[in-house]
Amino acid sequence: xxxxxxxxxxxWVLDALAxxxxxxxxxxxxxxxxxxxxxxxxxxxxxxxxxxYRVVFLGAFNVGxxxxxxxxxxxxxxxxxxxxxxxxxxxxxxGAEMSLRVQLSEPVQDxxxxxxxxxxxxxxASIEVADSGKRLTVRYESDRxxxxxxxxxxxxxxxxxxxxxxLATLRGKVxxxxxxxxxxxxxxxxVIVDTPxxxxxSETRQEITxxxxxxxxxxxxxxxxxxxxxxxxxxxIKRIISCRGRHVFFVLNKADRLETDEIDPRLSRGPxxxxxxxxxxxxxxxxxxVFFFSGYRALKAQQLALGHISLEDVLADNRISLPSGIAERxxxxxxxxxxxxxxxxxxxxxxxxxxxxxxYLLNENKAGAVLxxxxxxxxxHSGIFLAALENExxxxxxxxxxxxxxxxxxxxxxxxxxxxxDAEGVLARYDAxxxxxxxxxxxxxxxxxxxxxxxxxxxxxxxxxxPVLQWLRVDGHxxxxxxxxxxxxxxxxxxxxxxFVSAATAALNSTIEANEKExxxxxxxxxxxxxxxxxxxxxxxxxxxxxxIDASTARGYMAFGVGGGTFGLVAGAIVGSVVPGIGTGxxxxxxxxxxxxxxxxxxxxxxxxxxxxxxxxxxxxxxxxMLLKGGKDRDxxxxxxxxxxxETHLLQRAAxxxxxxxxxxxxxxxxxQHECDNLLSREAQIRRERDTILARLQPKLELLRTLRxxxxxxxxxxxxxxxxx
Ligand SMILES: Nc1nc2c(ncn2[C@@H]2O[C@H](COP(=O)(O)OP(=O)(O)OP(=O)(O)O)[C@@H](O)[C@H]2O)c(=O)[nH]1
Ligand SMILES: [Mg+2]
Numbered sequence: 029x030x031x032x033x034x035x036x037x038x039x040w041v042l043d044a045l046a047x048x049x050x051x052x053x054x055x056x057x058x059x060x061x062x063x064x065x066x067x068x069x070x071x072x073x074x075x076x077x078x079x080x081y082r083v084v085f086l087g088a089f090n091v092g093x094x095x096x097x098x099x100x101x102x103x104x105x106x107x108x109x110x111x112x113x114x115x116x117x118x119x120x121x122x123g124a125e126m127s128l129r130v131q132l133s134e135p136v137q138d139x140x141x142x143x144x145x146x147x148x149x150x151x152x153a154s155i156e157v158a159d160s161g162k163r164l165t166v167r168y169e170s171d172r173x174x175x176x177x178x179x180x181x182x183x184x185x186x187x188x189x190x191x192x193x194x195l196a197t198l199r200g201k202v203x204x205x206x207x208x209x210x211x212x213x214x215x216x217x218x219v220i221v222d223t224p225x226x227x228x229x230s231e232t233r234q235e236i237t238x239x240x241x242x243x244x245x246x247x248x249x250x251x252x253x254x255x256x257x258x259x260x261x262x263x264x265i266k267r268i269i270s271c272r273g274r275h276v277f278f279v280l281n282k283a284d285r286l287e288t289d290e291i292d293p294r295l296s297r298g299p300x301x302x303x304x305x306x307x308x309x310x311x312x313x314x315x316x317x318v319f320f321f322s323g324y325r326a327l328k329a330q331q332l333a334l335g336h337i338s339l340e341d342v343l344a345d346n347r348i349s350l351p352s353g354i355a356e357r358x359x360x361x362x363x364x365x366x367x368x369x370x371x372x373x374x375x376x377x378x379x380x381x382x383x384x385x386x387x388y389l390l391n392e393n394k395a396g397a398v399l400x401x402x403x404x405x406x407x408x409h410s411g412i413f414l415a416a417l418e419n420e421x422x423x424x425x426x427x428x429x430x431x432x433x434x435x436x437x438x439x440x441x442x443x444x445x446x447x448x449x450d451a452e453g454v455l456a457r458y459d460a461x462x463x464x465x466x467x468x469x470x471x472x473x474x475x476x477x478x479x480x481x482x483x484x485x486x487x488x489x490x491x492x493x494x495p496v497l498q499w500l501r502v503d504g505h506x507x508x509x510x511x512x513x514x515x516x517x518x519x520x521x522x523x524x525x526x527x528f529v530s531a532a533t534a535a536l537n538s539t540i541e542a543n544e545k546e547x548x549x550x551x552x553x554x555x556x557x558x559x560x561x562x563x564x565x566x567x568x569x570x571x572x573x574x575x576x577i578d579a580s581t582a583r584g585y586m587a588f589g590v591g592g593g594t595f596g597l598v599a600g601a602i603v604g605s606v607v608p609g610i611g612t613g614x615x616x617x618x619x620x621x622x623x624x625x626x627x628x629x630x631x632x633x634x635x636x637x638x639x640x641x642x643x644x645x646x647x648x649x650x651x652x653x654m655l656l657k658g659g660k661d662r663d664x665x666x667x668x669x670x671x672x673x674x675e676t677h678l679l680q681r682a683a684x685x686x687x688x689x690x691x692x693x694x695x696x697x698x699x700x701q702h703e704c705d706n707l708l709s710r711e712a713q714i715r716r717e718r719d720t721i722l723a724r725l726q727p728k729l730e731l732l733r734t735l736r737x738x739x740x741x742x743x744x745x746x747x748x749x750x751x752x753x
Contacts, residue, residue: 087250089225096323102213103173123208135161257302326376407739422566
């Protein structure tokens with residue numbers, strides 16, 4: 029990962045990890061668990077080396093996502109259209125040459141390859157096949173953006189079904205597209221993800237949530253500023269924010285179509301005000317960040333500046349109307365291209381959005397603070413290895429201490445046992461909060477019960493059934509639903525259930541976070557004790573005393589646990605989502621609903637209220653089935669109720685967390701025991717080879733000390749003030 033202004037730190041971290049890796053892998057003076065250490069160092073190395081910030085562009089079709097990405101890239105690489113356009117997830121990053129990699133689910137057939145090659149010959153571009161026919165790499169003769177755009181058209185556009193029908197089978201096999209562009213504008217530690225327009229309920233939505241949002245650092249939700257109050261998918265966005273914990277920027281796009289006084293970033297009037305009202309209705313935090321933007325102007329500005337289009341092209345573009353004052357000034361300008369491009373760029377507000385985007389990714393994005401985590405890892409691990417060498421040196425210098433160590437071994441083990449018991453106690457409290465029980469006099473219902481309490485029948489009636497009936501009563505929704513075989517009704521039911529479950533899981537989330545934080549802090553103290561014991565192993569007489577560890581130092585131990593970040597990155601990825609399975613549960617019961625009301629279809633003469641009265645029991649039953657009993661999904665297969673899906677997931681998540689914590693403690697304790705036993709078993713050798721050992725260990729000691737000191741400097745530089753103090 030490249031960090032703006034932090035390349036030096038990054039390079040040092042990679043180098044330091046390599047040195048630590050070398051030490052534990054091949055040094056005869058490392059006596060710990062090589063395989064375990066190697067894994068966690070490798071894990072850190074991989075994160076720093078190839079992890080990138082992922083920024084997902086999301087929003088309804090035609091809202092201007094692809095245009096905006098092109099603006100970020102500085103050229104029209106991605107297809108754009110006045111009609112629905114993008115049909116596949118597309119990942120874009122900077123590369124040494126322009127290329128396109130297409131991953132297929134099945135091998136490409138000869139006819140398909142021939143057909144595609146014929147299209148690409150015109151560009152011109154060539155295709156290389158690898159991975160037994162499942163990976164296509166496309167290379168271009170020129171690095172102009174149009175080449176990329178033309179090569180994508182047959183593969184990822186909605187229009188391709190009409191224009192390239194003979195490539196339909198190949199399109200069906202496309203799993204993932206990775207674009208590398210030569211862009212000088214895009215930072216190379218960022219991957220931009222273009223997504224197909226999101227419709228209210230679709231498979232793409234699921235794919236996006238589970239496959240992409242989970243591993244992203246920032247979501248840009250695009251909203252057409254002309255319809256800001258009328259976005260239907262805020263509920264989905266809300267779930268991203270509340271359950272997935274992802275940061276969302278709201279981008280009011282096509283702002284070039286607004287009057288100047290409608291552009292009000294303080295959200296007090298115009299589209300921003302409408303958006304704020306929508307936030308209120310959907311329970312989205314009102315301090316969410318909102319940007320006015322014009323992707324179209326930003327793109328034109330860049331294309332003009334880079335000579336991809338001419339001044340005349342822009343002046344003739346009826347979508348860009350220039351105020352007469354500006355047009356006049358251009359006539360007198362010495363460099364009209366520069367001035368017009370500058371004007372459009374300023375109007376587009378791209379510089380501001382981009383600045384804020386980097387600022388967020390680099391400075392505020394928790395998941396992205398990997399460099400600091402890695403520096404802490406180095407600090408901690410060089411410390412552990414250092415302590416081991418120091419213990420050995422101490423014994424070599426003064427072999428009489430072996431007697432003391434032997435005599436104290438019992439005390440050491442007793443202290444470690446005590447720490448182990450304390451940690452088990454912490455975990456028992458964690459379990460009680462998770463599964464239900466009493467902690468320090470306070471009764472906790474447990475995650476499952478807390479969720480079920482929310483799904484109490486009256487609450488469902490009030491919060492789900494009633495709103496659905498109310499919806500039927502207004503704006504001709506009943507009539508519309510009858511006209512489309514109740515499809516819109518079932519969508520509305522899904523929507524209300526979704527809102528309801530989102531609210532319940534958001535409340536649960538804070539319970540879970542509080543439980544994990546408390547557990548994490550308490551375990552951190554225990555781990556701190558273990559490490560302190562190790563450092564004092566050959567300084568006698570200290571085992572009986574409880575060592576007091578500064579809370580912030582202890583938290584340092586938790587920042588990067590031996591497992592490679594138990595409480596940070598790994599846990600974040602694994603347990604990051606509270607409820608991933610809702611989409612499946614939501615289908616439950618709809619089959620039943622449609623079946624039940626199908627029988628009414630003939631009774632067209634009923635009044636609206638009679639219709640609603642007749643529908644109500646079946647609506648209620650279906651909602652109950654979805655939430656509590658289960659039913660059939662759209663394909664008639666049995667589907668589990670949401671309550672069960674959520675509970676299973678919560679318990680799995682809790683079990684994962686628990687195992688991680690427990691392993692961490694065990695590993696730390698057994699490492700100290702192992703070290704003590706190892707030193708004692710090598711007593712004869714250490715006594716015999718004192719001078720050689722001292723001479724051999726001294727430079728290694730220096731190396732580890734230097735690593736540790738430098739790691740501390742890096743941590744301080746990345747996260748002032750000193751978190752180790
Ligand atoms: N006026 C104006 N039009 C824009 C702007 N951004 C995009 N458009 C136009 O809106 C249409 C759709 O743009 P796309 O970038 O293809 O939209 P999209 O969100 O990627 O659409 P899908 O791929 O279908 O999801 C195109 O005709 C664009 O030229 C903008 O900032 N202002
Ligand atoms: Mg698009």
